[in-house]
Amino acid sequence: MRFSKSCILIAALGAGCSEKVGRDDGASALRSVPDQVVALGKAQPRLSGAALPALKPSARLLEEAARRPRPAPQEPEVPETPEAPEAPEPAEFCPPYVESPLFRQRDRQVVVGPGDDWVGAIQNARTGTEVLLRDGEYRLGRVRRVQVGSGVTVRGQSGDRERVVVRGEGYGPEAEGFYITGRDVTIADLSVTRVRSFAISIKGELGAQAPHLYNLHLTDTGKQHIKMSPGESRDGVIACSSIGYSPGAVSGDYIDAIDLHNAIDWVIRDNYIYNITGEHNGCNVDTDCGTYVSGPAILVWNHSRGTIIERNTIVDSYRAIALGLGNHHEGGIVRNNFIWRTEGGDSGVELRTANNAVVANNTIIHGGNRGPIEVSRGHGHRIYNNLLSAPIRDRGDASWDEGGNITDATVDDLAAPREPYLAPGSRAVEAGVPVAEVETDFEGEPRSGRPDVGADEASAAR
Numbered sequence: 430m431r432f433s434k435s436c437i438l439i440a441a442l443g444a445g446c447s448e449k450v451g452r453d454d455g456a457s458a459l460r461s462v463p464d465q466v467v468a469l470g471k472a473q474p475r476l477s478g479a480a481l482p483a484l485k486p487s488a489r490l491l492e493e494a495a496r497r498p499r500p501a502p503q504e505p506e507v508p509e510t511p512e513a514p515e516a517p518e519p520a521e522f523c524p525p526y527v528e529s530p531l532f533r534q535r536d537r538q539v540v541v542g543p544g545d546d547w548v549g550a551i552q553n554a555r556t557g558t559e560v561l562l563r564d565g566e567y568r569l570g571r572v573r574r575v576q577v578g579s580g581v582t583v584r585g586q587s588g589d590r591e592r593v594v595v596r597g598e599g600y601g602p603e604a605e606g607f608y609i610t611g612r613d614v615t616i617a618d619l620s621v622t623r624v625r626s627f628a629i630s631i632k633g634e635l636g637a638q639a640p641h642l643y644n645l646h647l648t649d650t651g652k653q654h655i656k657m658s659p660g661e662s663r664d665g666v667i668a669c670s671s672i673g674y675s676p677g678a679v680s681g682d683y684i685d686a687i688d689l690h691n692a693i694d695w696v697i698r699d700n701y702i703y704n705i706t707g708e709h710n711g712c713n714v715d716t717d718c719g720t721y722v723s724g725p726a727i728l729v730w731n732h733s734r735g736t737i738i739e740r741n742t743i744v745d746s747y748r749a750i751a752l753g754l755g756n757h758h759e760g761g762i763v764r765n766n767f768i769w770r771t772e773g774g775d776s777g778v779e780l781r782t783a784n785n786a787v788v789a790n791n792t793i794i795h796g797g798n799r800g801p802i803e804v805s806r807g808h809g810h811r812i813y814n815n816l817l818s819a820p821i822r823d824r825g826d827a828s829w830d831e832g833g834n835i836t837d838a839t840v841d842d843l844a845a846p847r848e849p850y851l852a853p854g855s856r857a858v859e860a861g862v863p864v865a866e867v868e869t870d871f872e873g874e875p876r877s878g879r880p881d882v883g884a885d886e887a888s889a890a891r
């Protein structure tokens with residue numbers, strides 16, 4: 430089924446919000462959205478909320494106020510959308526967990542299967558316990574959350590994340606999947622799907638420090654797939670995971686792959702994030718409709734600082750990376766990420782109430798975009814060597830240093846669509862400027878000679 434450009438444009442414009450979220454762009458009331466919106470090149474029937482129970486409105490006023498709508502995009506170019514690809518093969522940065530630098534040796538192991546009291550085994554685990562889940566499907570049923578305390582690892586025994594699936598009850602009851610409340614928790618080598626609220630909930634205010642999330646597949650979560658509430662949680666790592674929506678599975682717009690409040694010195698690396706594009710009806714799953722805007726795939730805000738976001742691939746997502754977003758972020762490095770989208774949408778990298786970030790050697794190719802990088806209400810950024818499909822956009826009260834950026838990139842600058850490799854003989858080769866924070870490219874190749882522009886340093890073999 431194909432849609433006209435005007436239909437696609439209407440869908441792209443459908444990010445309406447009601448007045449109660451303190452919108453600051455002057456846009457008017459919620460726009461009508463066709464019954465089917467176009468994303469990912471496929472029709473996505475909107476889910477009916479009629480069969481789902483109503484919930485109380487969200488009390489997270491700070492979030493709601495900051496998740497303001499954005500002005501409507503300019504009329505987008507709408508190139509053909511290729512079929513969605515498989516996640517790329519793990520890079521050298523993603524070895525098996527037990528061989529990875531993140532491996533945490535525990536004192537004892539407990540092995541459980543789906544027929545055991547696996548929830549009890551996890552929740553009662555003492556510090557120094559590794560709970561290994563055999564292959565199988567683990568239904569949450571009436572369990573609203575599985576609490577994981579200090580010094581506990583939960584991981585799939587086989588190491589194959591697709592064979593250990595924790596499954597919630599869909600978008601009906603509120604549920605939070607794994608609920609991390611202690612220090613040094615690791616969750617690895619498993620999948621979580623069909624949980625209404627969050628697949629992984631990190632409770633900073635309850636003492637969650639330095640969680641490691643590794644080789645996870647998180648899909649079809651009602652709100653945020655990974656959510657951290659405030660509490661100055663330090664030194665977390667989210668790596669080598671795949672996060673996104675199956676076609677047609679999104680409900681509403683209160684969505685992100687990763688949403689971190691008050692994160693200090695976190696690393697988000699080597700993840701594959703896909704289809705973080707809402708329905709453009711402004712709903713929090715199926716309530717508070719008109720309030721929300723499809724959220725960034727990676728959002729780090731609310732007085733966070735020092736975040737490193739690198740070597741992630743983000744495809745077909747309405748917004749990709751945001752620091753601050755009205756609630757402050759200090760420092761941080763965004764480098765060697767690949768962001769690809771053919772439909773209309775919003776920013777690739779948005780710095781809003783963020784200061785002193787380094788944004789370097791990212792490749793951001795958007796269809797119908799207004800600014801692959803947008804900056805507002807912040808200063809001291811260094812923005813270098815990015816391969817962008819449109820110029821960096823100043824959205825007010827912003828300043829930065831820049832150099833080596835290419836701002837009219839198209840798919841023709843790439844060797845193939847949906848991959849960050851530069852086309853042979855690309856103008857991006859040797860066109861960058863030295864940046865101390867970027868010594869390698871997205872696949873770990875050294876930046877040789879003058880840096881190439883974008884996420885890929887073209888190797889001699891190409």
Ligand SMILES: [Ca+2]
Nearest residue numbers: 877879880881
């Ligand atoms: Ca070079």
Ligand SMILES: [Ca+2]
Nearest residue numbers: 874885886887
């Ligand atoms: Ca390379």
